[in-house]
Amino acid sequence: xxxxxxxxxxxxxxxxxxxxxxxxxxxxxxxxxxxxxxxxxxxxxxxxxxxxxxxxxxxxxxxxxxxxxxxxxxxxxxxxxxxxxxxxxxxxxxxxxxxxxxxxxxxxxxxxxxxxxxxxxxxxxxxxxxxxxxxxxxxxxxxxxxxxxxxxxxxxxxxxxxxxxxxxxxxxxxxxxxxxxxxxxxxxxxxxxxxxxxxxxxxxxxxxxxxxxxxxxxxxxxxxxxxxxxxxxxxxxxxxxxxxxxxxxxxxxxxxxxxxxxxxxxxxxxxxxxxxxxxxxxxxxxxxxxxxxxxxxxxxxxxxxxxxxxxxxxxxxxxxxxxxxxxxxxxxxxxxxxxxxxxxxxxxxxxxxxxxxxxxxxxxxxxxxxxxxxxxxxxxxxxxxxxxxxxxxxxxxxxxxxxxxxxxxxxxxxxxxxxxxxxxxxxxxxxxxxxxxxxxxxxxxxxxxxxxxxxxxxxxxxxxxxxxxxxxxxxxxxxxxxxxxxxxxxxxxxxxxxxxxxxxxxxxxxxxxxxxxxxxxxxxxxxxxxxxxxxxxxxxxxxxxxxxxxxxxxxxxxxxxxxxxxxxxxxxxxxxxxxxxxxxxxxxxxxxxxxxxxxxxxxxxxxxxxxxxxxxxxxxxxxxxxxxxxxxxxxxx
Amino acid sequence: xxxxxxxxxxxxxxxxxxxxxxxxxxxxxxxxxxxxxxxxxxxxxxxxxxxxxxxxxxxxxxxxxxxxxxxxxxxxxxxxxxxxxxxxxxxxxxxxxxxxxxxxxxxxxxxxxxxxxxxxxxxxxxxxxxxxxxxxxxxxxxxxxxxxxxxxxxxxxxxxxxxxxxxxxxxxxxxxxxxxxxxxxxxxxxxxxxxxxxxxxxxxxxxxxxxxxxxxxxxxxxxxxxxxxxxxxxxxxxxxxxxxxxxx
Numbered sequence: 067x068x069x070x071x072x073x074x075x076x077x078x079x080x081x082x083x084x085x086x087x088x089x090x091x092x093x094x095x096x097x098x099x100x101x102x103x104x105x106x107x108x109x110x111x112x113x114x115x116x117x118x119x120x121x122x123x124x125x126x127x128x129x130x131x132x133x134x135x136x137x138x139x140x141x142x143x144x145x146x147x148x149x150x151x152x153x154x155x156x157x158x159x160x161x162x163x164x165x166x167x168x169x170x171x172x173x174x175x176x177x178x179x180x181x182x183x184x185x186x187x188x189x190x191x192x193x194x195x196x197x198x199x200x201x202x203x204x205x206x207x208x209x210x211x212x213x214x215x216x217x218x219x220x221x222x223x224x225x226x227x228x229x230x231x232x233x234x235x236x237x238x239x240x241x242x243x244x245x246x247x248x249x250x251x252x253x254x255x256x257x258x259x260x261x262x263x264x265x266x267x268x269x270x271x272x273x274x275x276x277x278x279x280x281x282x283x284x285x286x287x288x289x290x291x292x293x294x295x296x297x298x299x300x301x302x303x304x305x306x307x308x309x310x311x312x313x314x315x316x317x318x319x320x321x322x323x324x325x326x327x328x329x330x331x332x333x334x335x336x337x338x339x340x341x342x343x344x345x346x347x348x349x350x351x352x353x354x355x356x357x358x359x360x361x362x363x364x365x366x367x368x369x370x371x372x373x374x375x376x377x378x379x380x381x382x383x384x385x386x387x388x389x390x391x392x393x394x395x396x397x398x399x400x401x402x403x404x405x406x407x408x409x410x411x412x413x414x415x416x417x418x419x420x421x422x423x424x425x426x427x428x429x430x431x432x433x434x435x436x437x438x439x440x441x442x443x444x445x446x447x448x449x450x451x452x453x454x455x456x457x458x459x460x461x462x463x464x465x466x467x468x469x470x471x472x473x474x475x476x477x478x479x480x481x482x483x484x485x486x487x488x489x490x491x492x493x494x495x496x497x498x499x500x501x502x503x504x505x506x507x508x509x510x511x512x513x514x515x516x517x518x519x520x521x522x523x524x525x526x527x528x529x530x531x532x533x534x535x536x537x538x539x540x541x542x543x544x545x546x547x548x549x550x551x552x553x554x555x556x557x558x559x560x561x562x563x564x565x566x567x568x569x570x571x572x573x574x575x576x577x578x579x580x581x582x583x584x585x586x587x588x589x590x591x592x593x594x595x596x597x598x599x600x601x602x603x604x605x606x607x608x609x610x611x612x613x614x615x616x617x618x619x620x621x622x623x624x625x626x627x628x629x630x631x632x633x634x635x636x637x638x639x640x641x642x643x644x645x646x647x648x649x650x651x652x653x654x655x656x657x658x659x660x661x662x663x664x665x666x667x668x669x670x671x672x673x674x675x676x677x678x679x680x681x682x683x684x685x686x687x688x689x690x691x692x693x694x695x696x697x698x699x700x701x702x703x
Numbered sequence: 704x705x706x707x708x709x710x711x712x713x714x715x716x717x718x719x720x721x722x723x724x725x726x727x728x729x730x731x732x733x734x735x736x737x738x739x740x741x742x743x744x745x746x747x748x749x750x751x752x753x754x755x756x757x758x759x760x761x762x763x764x765x766x767x768x769x770x771x772x773x774x775x776x777x778x779x780x781x782x783x784x785x786x787x788x789x790x791x792x793x794x795x796x797x798x799x800x801x802x803x804x805x806x807x808x809x810x811x812x813x814x815x816x817x818x819x820x821x822x823x824x825x826x827x828x829x830x831x832x833x834x835x836x837x838x839x840x841x842x843x844x845x846x847x848x849x850x851x852x853x854x855x856x857x858x859x860x861x862x863x864x865x866x867x868x869x870x871x872x873x874x875x876x877x878x879x880x881x882x883x884x885x886x887x888x889x890x891x892x893x894x895x896x897x898x899x900x901x902x903x904x905x906x907x908x909x910x911x912x913x914x915x916x917x918x919x920x921x922x923x924x925x926x927x928x929x930x931x932x933x934x935x936x937x938x939x940x941x942x943x944x945x946x947x948x949x950x951x
Contacts, residue, residue, distance in 0.1 A: 117837040132758060133824050135864055136766040152844065195840035197833045197891050199857040206847030224857060230765055231860060238832035245828040253821065276813060305760040339733040342742055345762040446764065449781075449788045450735075515837050564748045566741070611753040614715075615814040618744075618754055 069322075069673055069688040072476045073177045078694050079159075082181045085477070089520050090527035097122035100526045101285040103270055104128070105257045105312050108137035109229075109507060110490025111291030112236035113514030118522060119248035120239075126283060127240065127251045128272060130307055130620075134251055135237040138293055138305045139510060142229025143350035143443070145213060145221035146193075146507040148186035153210050157218040159183045164695060165216045166505060169395055170470070170498020171647035171663060172697050173325070173671070175690065177477060178495045182505075185512040190222055192515055196235035200224050211352060212393070213503040221504045226350055226442045232507055236514070255281070256620065258552075259545040260288065260316045260486065267316075267486035268535040271545045273553075278614040280546055280553075282537035286529040287485045287522055290316060291514065294469035294491035296329055298628045298635070299581070300573025302466035303335055303348040309624040310631050313473050313492050321481040322673040322686065324494035325471035326631070327639035330501055330648045331582050332467035333399035336450055337419040346465035347450060349422075349443055351503045354392045356427035356436065357460070359383050359399070361420050365410030371421045372458040379421075382406055390702040397500045397648045398702060400464035404582045405659065407463070414461045421459035428456065464582060468506055470497040470648065471638070474673045474688070478521035479513060482673075485529075487522060489513040494671065499647025556622040557613060561606035565621035568603045572596065572625070572632055580636050585652040589640040596633045603629060634674060634683060641685060644668045665697050704730045704796035708743065710755055711803040716811045716819075722801070732792040736779060737762060737769060739791055740802075757816040764788040764928060767863035770870065771816050772803040777867035777926040785865060785928045805870035809877070809913040820866050822912035823880060829908035830901035831884040833894050852890055859886035861929040868923035868931075874915030879923040881909050882939035883931045889942055899946035906943055 074081045092100065100123050104115040107129040115127040129137060151157040162183035167174060190208070194200065200222050201209040210219040224231040243249040252272065259271035261284070269284040295310035296302040317323050334353055335346045360379040367374065382402055384391040394402075403420050406412065413419050428436050433456060437444070444455050451461070473481045473488035475495055480487050490510035497505065535541075579592035603625070609618050645654040645661035646668070654662040670687040677683055706727045713720025727743050734742070737759050744754040759769040764785040771786055773779035779789040794800065802816065810818045848856075860883070868879035885902050888894030894901075917936055924933045 113837070120836040131760060131766070131768060132820060133768075133864065135824075136760055136768050138761060138766070140765050140767075140863075141761050141763055150843070190843045191840040192835070192837060194843040194846060195833065195835035195893055197856075197860075197888050197894050199853050199860050199887070199891070200843075202848055202850045202853040204850045206849050207844050224860075227765070227857075227861060230863070231857075234860065238827060239835075239837075241824060241828045242832045242834060244824075251824075253824075305766060306762060307760050340731050342731065342734050342738050344735070344738050344741060347763045446788070449764075449784060450790070452790075452792060519837060560751075562749075564745055566745065608748055608751075610748050610751055615756055615817065616753075617756055618748065 067686055069474070069686055070476065071175060071688060072478060073175070074477070078176060078180050081177050082184055086520050089524040092523050092527050092530065094122055096530055098124050100124065100529060101126065102287050102289060102522065103283055103285040104289040104291060105270065106137065106291035106293060106492070107134035107237070107240065108139040108291060108293055108490060109233055109236055109510035110514040111137070111289070112233065112240045113511055114289055114291060114489055114518045115249055116236060116239035116243050117515055117519040119243035121519065121523070123526070125243070125249045126285065127249055128255045128257060129253055130256045130275060132254055134240055134253060135234065137233065138308055139233045139507065140230040141305065141348070142507050143226040143348070144352045145211065145223035145228045145504040146189070146232065146511070147213070147220050147504040148190045148222060148508070149183050149220060150187050150190060152208060153219040155218045157220050161218065162186065162220065166496070166502055167498070167695055168698070168700055169502035170500055171700050172498065172665070172692065173646055173690065174496055174498030176692060176694055181517070182496050182509060182512055185516045186508055188516060189508065189511045193232055193235050196239060198224060198231045198235045212355060213351065216502065223352070226440070229507055232511065257312045258315065258549045258623065260319045261541050261545045262319050262483060263535050263539055263541045266484045269537065269542065271542070271549050273549070275620065276615055280549055282542045282546060284535055284537045284542070286526055287487065289487045289489060289518065289522070290473065290492050291489040292492045294472070295631060296466040296469055298573065298632055299466040299577050300570045301338060301343065301346050301577070303332055303346055306344065309627070311624050311627045313488065314627040314631055316473065316481065316483065316486060318676045319483065320676070321483045321486055322474040322675055323471065323634065324474040324671050324673050325499065325638070326672070326674065327580060327635045327642070328470035328499050328648050329466055330396055330468040330470060331400040331464040333396055333403055333464050334422060334462045335465035337414055337461055337463035338416060347446070348465070348467065349447065349460065349462060351396070353422060353440060353443060356439070357392065357422040357424050358426060359392050359420055359422055361406045361411040361413060371413050380411070387702045394702050395500060396503065401582055401650060403464050419461035419463045422462045423459040424455060468501050470494065470499060470501055474671070478524065479517055480521065480525065485525060487518060489518055499649055552623065553613065553619065556607070556609050556619055559607040559609045559622070561608045563606050563608055565607065565609070565618060565625045568599065568607065569621070569625045569628065572599060572628060575599070576632055576635065580639055583650045583652050584639045586640065589636045592636045593633055596629060596636065600629045637683065638672055638674065642668055642672065704732070704791070704794070706730055706794065707799040709799065709801045712755070712815055713812055715814060720812070730791055732790070734791045735762065735787055736773070736789040736791065737787050755816065756814045758818070759787060762787040765863060767865040770805050770865045770867055772805060772870060774801050777805065777871040778928065782925055783928055783930045805866050807869045807875035809875060810866060810869065822914070823864050823866065823877070825912060826877065826881055826905055826908045827884065830897070830904040831888070833888060834897060835893070846892055848892060856887050856890040859883045859931065859935055862931050863929060865928060867926045867928065869914065871922050871926045872915065873920065873922070874918055876917045877909050877914035878917035878936045878939065879927065879931055879933065881905050882935040885939045885942055886935040889938070898942060899949060902939065902942040903946050906939070
């Protein structure tokens with residue numbers, strides 16, 4: 067199958083305008099006849115649902131949380147990028163486009179990334195109008211700060227709660243549409259199957275998590291904005307409920323998955339302290355603006371970090387990457403930390419952390435200034451670890467954080483199933499092999515506010531003429547039976563091990579063998595191990611409780627999907643015989659440990675096609691064409 | 704450490720519930736409170752029993768989904784902390800811990816410690832927004848807002864909607880939650896145009912949901928994970944009266 071990204075012809079800067087000028091429209095009077103299902107209420111989902119409802123479409127919005135306001139976008143702390151050039155420091159749409167392409171290690175589409183940068187300015191306008199309290203200067207103008215991987219200040223922020231505040235804007239817009247009767251929200255609902263009729267997405271099967279009722283919902287288009295799957299590692303910065311089930315089940319119905327193994331490990335997270343830990347909390351990367359990262363020069367140093375004198379500290383990022391230093395991109399910073407930890411220089415009880423030190427910044431700027439910038443983060447750190455970071459260095463370590471991979475989408479954010487769209491982190495589109503800080507909130511918002519509201523109507527215009535599919539259709543019956551059979555099987559699983567046990571085992575296995583670095587050997591081993599674990603899951607899972615409110619039952623479904631997705635991650639990493647961005651293959655590195663990319667053979671996006679249970683998936687390739695930038699070695703030295 | 708847990712178990716809103724005793728060993732001081740309940744649930748699965756259902760998601764204090772009464776206090780013994788950010792180093796070996804759901808008529812129990820807080824969503828639907836559809840807004844810097852006003856609006860906007868204010872209030876009042884949104888939007892120039900309708904509609908909805916009145920005990924502020932100030936309640940009352948007086 068040839069993958070057609072449907073990128074409009076013409077100059078890079080004109081493509082999106084061209085698209086918008088020629089996109090099909092739907093008469094306002096006809097819009098309410100067209101139903102759209104949006105799964106997920108994070109920034110991408112809520113903004114898309116609200117924007118489509120504002121245009122007049124009938125929207126159903128689903129989330130598994132108890133309120134649409136709780137989606138994991140809330141957790142993003144640092145900020146959102148926009149090429150406003152308010153700082154007069156040389157920023158522009160092109161420069162933002164270039165930073166993002168380069169940050170992604172030249173593994174994303176030029177046209178998508180350019181559009182992301184183009185729409186960024188408009189997003190700030192939208193958010194401000196909604197009442198998002200971005201930081202302001204004393205004159206009343208918006209303030210900016212700088213973020214990892216770039217040399218301009220283009221990041222807008224609302225203290226350490228940028229995600230929460232942006233999401234409240236989108237959530238409130240969604241609630242406004244609900245009050246107007248344009249959106250119906252279904253909270254505490256989980257999508258368990260995609261319904262496909264004649265090759266087109268026509269609805270979903272969802273489970274009401276309160277009653278256990280299996281529901282059929284039909285629509286003219288289905289949007290998956292269900293976030294990333296970093297929780298596959300169990301220990302991650304993600305929320306406990308984050309999962310891959312919606313996209314994975316769509317994948318099994320024919321939607322291709324791309325860049326599956328491209329998962330970003332965030333460099334500034336709290337390290338694991340014990341066996342029962344469920345979460346690795348992220349500390350905003352903005353801390354790297356003032357914090358300096360170091361480890362003891364000598365391995366197995368038993369002293370407390372604060373007792374180690376200056377000359378015995380190794381500021382390894384400043385040493386290895388003098389141009390960017392502590393603000394080096396995430397993949398480079400994370401890998402450098404892992405390299406030092408593996409060399410025995412880690413600090414903390416489990417020797418799994420590095421120091422993030424504010425003593426110099428406090429000395430130069432004063433404690434009050436540091437407090438004003440980061441007080442909530444310092445308080446959070448003390449709550450979790452019981453350590454005062456004004457007095458001694460924070461201990462941090464890399465943790466699984468963001469999935470650049472996801473459902474393959476074309477320029478219109480449509481998957482390989484017509485009528486099925488994927489937005490935000492759920493798609494692979496804009497970040498390539500590594501995402502720059504403060505670009506994820508941006509991408510989710512741009513997809514939901516500014517792209518999907520043009521591309522979905524373009525699809526819906528032809529749906530008006532099509533025959534309306536209702537929930538009586540045999541495809542709904544069939545999909546419902548599949549869901550019910552799986553749930554029944556889980557409820558009858560009376561083995562000895564909990565769903566969490568399998569999730570943790572899979573997570574550990576992936577972290578070791580398909581994590582910050584991978585090799586042919588580790589990946590081959592992981593594939594064998596996962597197959598075994600999946601067998602054991604089939605036979606030895608134990609589920610208690612009933613078919614109504616049952617968190618164990620919910621987990622079982624998610625872990626089932628992770629056990630298949632994890633294997634595909636390994637295949638994706640195994641077949642990509644190069645190092646790029648977050649994907650670091652040990653076989654492909656320079657003598658001093660830098661990644662070696664292979665543009666000759668691997669300048670493509672992988673797109674995997676499900677071939678049935680037990681069969682190996684088929685790899686398709688979408689070649690990446692660079693007409694506006696030159697492929698360069700990504701150096702931050 | 705070894706703990707004695709007394710946990711509220713209830714099958715459904717329509718059925719009676721009761722406190723049930725559990726002994727739990729091997730609790731580490733580094734665990735969060737929710738990880739301690741994960742451990743309990745792991746042992747319950749081992750014994751073939753139904754797990755304790757509880758709400759949680761982000762486990763970093765920002766999503767607002769977790770929340771329980773711990774020894775009679777919303778979110779436990781620490782002030783201004785979510786349940787997920789409470790760690791077992793706040794307890795000691797041999798402690799007995801009472802764990803109950805947030806209780807309020809407007810927050811019906813779903814099962815065990817899970818509650819229904821959809822009333823909060825409906826209060827927001829009544830007017831907790833600025834009517835700015837996608838595509839309409841002017842250039843962001845054309846709306847000047849002073850640093851201090853922005854910071855004050857942020858203080859109110861920081862509410863995470865967890866419901867601890869309602870749970871801890873003897874009247875089960877949602878005044879802190881509702882007033883925080885009213886202040887956030889009323890302080891900003893973008894939100895002023897709709898301020899009068901907003902406050903009246905949100906207050907009406909708050910009452911329709913069955914939340915009680917505020918009698919100024921200020922208990923809510925003590926438990927609020929974001930330290931939202933009760934002064935917002937005073938502003939809500941001010942805005943409400945202003946709206947009634949100025950009504951065209």
